[in-house]
Amino acid sequence: MSEAHGGYYVPHGSHWPIVGSIGLSILLAGAALFLNGSGTGSMMMLAGLAVLVFMMFGWFGTVIRESEAHMYNSQVDKSFRWGMSWFIFSEVMFFAAFFGALFYARIYSVPWIGGGDPGTNELLWKGFESAWPTNGPANLGGDYKLLDPWHIPALNTLLLLTSGVTITFAHWALKKGNRSALVLWMWATVILGATFLGFQIYEYGEAYSEHYNLTLESGIYGSTFFMLTGFHGFHVTVGTIMLIVISLRCMKGHFDAHHHFGFEGVAWYWHFVDVVWLGLFIFVYLL
Amino acid sequence: MSARTNLRVPQVLTGLALLSVAGIAAAEYGLNLRPGVTTIAQEAYSLHMLILWVCVAIGIVVFGAMFYSILNHRKSKGAVAAQFHESTAVEIAWTIIPFLILIGMAIPATKALIAMEDTSNSDLTIKVTGYQWKWQYEYLNEGVNFFSTLSTPKEEIFNRADKNPDYLLEVDNPVVVPVGKKVRLSITANDVIHAWWVPDLGMKKDAIPGFINEMWFNIDTPGTYRGQCAELCGKDHGFMPIVVVAKEQAEYDTWVADQLKMADAAAADSNRDFTMAELMARGEKVYTSNCAACHQANGEGVPGAFPALKGGVITTGPAAEHLALVMNGKAGTAMAAFAGQLNDADLAAVVTYERNAWGNNKGDVVQPAAVKAAR
Amino acid sequence: MSTAAAHDAHDHGPASGLSRWIFTTNHKDIGTLYLLFSLLMFFVGGAMAMVIRAELFQPGLQFVNPMFFNTMTTMHALIMIFGAVMPAFVGLANWLIPIMLGAPDMALPRMNNWSFWILPFAFTMLLSTLFMDGGGPAGGWTLYPPLVLQTGDAFPFVIFSIHMMGLSSIMGAINVVVTILNMRAPGMTLMKMPLFVWTWLITAYLLIAVMPVLAGAVTMLLTDKFFGTSFFSAAGGGDPVMFQHIFWFFGHPEVYILILPAFGIVSQIIPTFARKPLFGYSSMVYATASIAFLSFLVWAHHMFTVGMPLAGELFFMYATMLIAVPTGVKVFNWVSTMWKGSMTFETPMLFALGFVFMFTIGGFSGLMLAIAPVDFQYHDTYFVVAHFHYVLVTGAIYAIMAGAYYWLPKWTGNMYNETLGKWHFWLSTIFVNVLFFPQHFLGLAGMPRRIPDYSIQFTEFNVISSLGGFAFGLTQLLFAYIVISTIRGGKKATDQVWEGAEGLEWTLPSPPPYHSFTTAPVIK
């Protein structure tokens, strides 16, 4: 703990945070207007997003430059590591809310409506029998069909698990100082991630097609299915972008065997996304 | 319940003073929980008193030590600070003793809770449905079915008339139950969450749309017991009271018979045609008690929340669509489906009224037969 | 408040003008911003409480319509909790944690700036909903569906502003955790840290654990409203009560987020003015950790009336009662710290003592609420309102005020006016009890909460409560006056400020240099 105290890098003022706040506000206000059906909403969203992207380029760019200028000592490095770990913990809890909803519906609400609670079934939802998956007693969204877990989802599981391995190979290569292997494994990981996304998009297309008719509106099953896989897919997208940035930085030689927090942070994130997928595969698709 | 609208400041101050010392003395001043009229209410009351006293006792010990120290261990009195700062024995003691006290509270609480949640072997079941902002009561075996809404005049609410003793705690149709019988309520809601609560009966249960919750009570003494909706349910949450009238069995039976007779009369209404004037008069009544809460008496609504019906697209459009909207409501908005709440004649009347009131002047009438056909 | 200190190579003082405050990465500047923002929000939220109390002054509808009344209740709570109390604690954390640990600054200074600068935008968005079609949110701060889904145009803005507050809190909390874990001066072991730092470490953990859950919950509201999902609708197999479970899984730890740092502040102040070390330091740490742990297991005590299975009600009742044990340990430790001390009663100490006394009263009523069979009677009445204002106003707010008086001389270099401070304490304490104590009686007599009008039997106590409320509100103007005049000048403060004060912050000059510890102090 706390080596080289005087050397802890404290940046002076930065204008990126306020740019970020402005961008975020424009984005969200735009989204709210959009949801309320106002025409200007979507334009504002785009503008806000642009400001946010600009902010991220600027902010991360500054951090990368400072890092390359060796302004960060090992204590700063440790702060970054702690920061990333706790951030991932917060993400875990975000997903926990949706998994909680899934379990609550499966263990409590659906069985209650479907007869586990005699009064409720008898007086309000007569004739509905508890089953999972379900779109509820009102057959919301109409009849639907399930996606076969052993088709695309299983393939996607394989892809993500493999990507977990390739990124570990990349890490080993980095530690050995073998840059070309590092770059190779990084791009392999990126490609696996992108392929996963491609399949996921294809699967959503299938689901929404007339044949399956499985949508967000398909009762509690559709809700939990799309919210969980959707937020996961969003995280994979973010992760893939981060992987691309890190791959480019690897090619530029930004990292060495001892000094590569950026790489590791993304690797952790990628593993987190991977583990969430396993939970999804088991509880959303399989069981 | 008292009729006093004047302030009783001296009594109140005495009450305040007393309560700082003792809960029991204060009870006379209406400061304490009400003992209620059912066994469960009384159980809740005695548990309440038990815990209150335990807290008062612990408070006396803790605050006693604190004030003793504040008075005596002050620098101005020349106190010199001791330097002790831990004692394992003491710390273990004051972890274990509160724990034991809590166990002492948990035992009677558990017993009471188990008794309260036992809704089996009831003599009578009433299905209670909460709406924005009224209650519906369906006596599942007797076939009685009615709505119950606030009957306090607007003049009193807007301070244009003196408030009567039951201000805000009075309804047009109270729930009537027989004394000495275990009454089970199956509670649900139609739109948002409400909660059914009459303090004297000792129980409160949320009315959740799509689910049935159960509670029970058994009243010994005939009387009128008043309560209110206890879960925020929108604009008029403060204005959906509950009145329970407990009657002797014989009187209760008469009441049931009367209710059934009235229902028959209403059903007969739905089989005949009305004149425009009849529909308008009836429609205004229905509108005032069912629709005016949102769309306002003048039909102008509340901008942004409740659309104006005066000159509205639907109210001046085709009658069939207008009727369909009122019967089926609009999913995902506060506009409820009234098909299950109003009978054919009432629906016909209110639609006719809306189409012709406030200068809408469409001139057309909707007859109960049309409603029946649309069901 | 900036004296330039001895600099080393890349050191510098504050920038000038407005840009100092907007771009700053300095923990003291950011702390100041948080504290001032919090004060502002306290007044905004308080003004809304005054609207509530004015309407409830007499039965009948007089000033506002019921919809707006509900909006006031909702906004009052959101602003007080997310705008006043939480930012005040983060502000204190910013100012004090680096100094107490002997660190150069917070661990992640740029992110620190962003945590703060999201808030003004988030609250602008929230407040702007007051002017939208359909009015502001009126479903209570608990945002229960289906009611909240009836909100007008304000709805998505409210949801997004909550997302922003959550983002800010999470980033702030990560910063605190990382600072505490990684920035301690040599020799500052965990069990030597001041208790304020300990309570914040645990609070930050709670924040990181539950704010994302709130974000998830409100996101589901959003999709239920706009994208046809049916999480909270039985017709699709969901359940409105599911929202309550998720919300309170956040909500109960949240109330400890609002009180643990207060425990920390009080644990700093009492030893100083009793001139005696804190009694039971390690049991304080363990008690705080136990409270945090238990706080995850008690959420459904807010939902005893929703119709849970009996076993669930029993579990949540027992777990809730258990929290009295570690909280009791804290109260007993504070009293034992005073015992045989050599006490003086400057304003911070008065507020700390007021805290111990009145928080405990609020704790007792909490314990009463925990007893499920009686909570059926208390639930959603003014008894609950009385309970939580005792723990929040005379708990959290009192501790914040105690802390403000305690550290103000350190922050500004000037002593506040002790006479006015004492007036502020005594007036507040009298009026706050006139304001909230009668609400216990109202609740017991059967007055539901969240109603704009009530039956006439409740008149007397509402009159008293409202009068107490107005007087308490006016008294807070005195606080604002004292703070502002202390910032502007006054008797110079010494470095140690208080005779009995111990800890690193008192070894620095008052006010401390812009960069507190450029070389780490060594802790024996």
Ligand code: HEA
């Ligand atoms: C700072 C915030 C804070 C704190 C610290 C607490 C502390 C506690 N709260 Fe409170 N609570 C709220 C804020 C808080 N609460 C809010 C905001 C609500 C309402 C939310 C809403 O609906 O809008 C609420 C509502 C609420 C309810 C729901 C009521 C209802 O809606 O029906 C319950 C029920 O169990 C409860 C219980 C408790 C308990 C047991 C504690 C315990 O932690 C208290 C422990 C302390 C003591 C007990 C005193 C000291 C101990 C001793 C001296 C030891 C010896 C004592 C004994 C053995 C008795 N609280």
Ligand code: HEA
């Ligand atoms: C930290 C949180 C916090 C704080 C500090 C407060 C502070 C106060 N609260 Fe609040 N309150 C809540 C949290 C808080 N409250 C919550 C969570 C709810 C539940 C909401 C819900 O049901 O959804 C609630 C609900 C609530 C209600 C119930 C409303 C209802 O059920 O409809 C009432 C009623 O009296 C009330 C009153 C007050 C008052 C008078 C203060 C006072 O302490 C405020 C004092 C401060 C000021 C007044 C500001 C300073 C002075 C001025 C602005 C100068 C002008 C002064 C005058 C004109 C006199 N609050």
Ligand code: CUA
């Ligand atoms: Cu119905 Cu409140």
Ligand SMILES: [Cu+2]
């Ligand atoms: Cu709680």
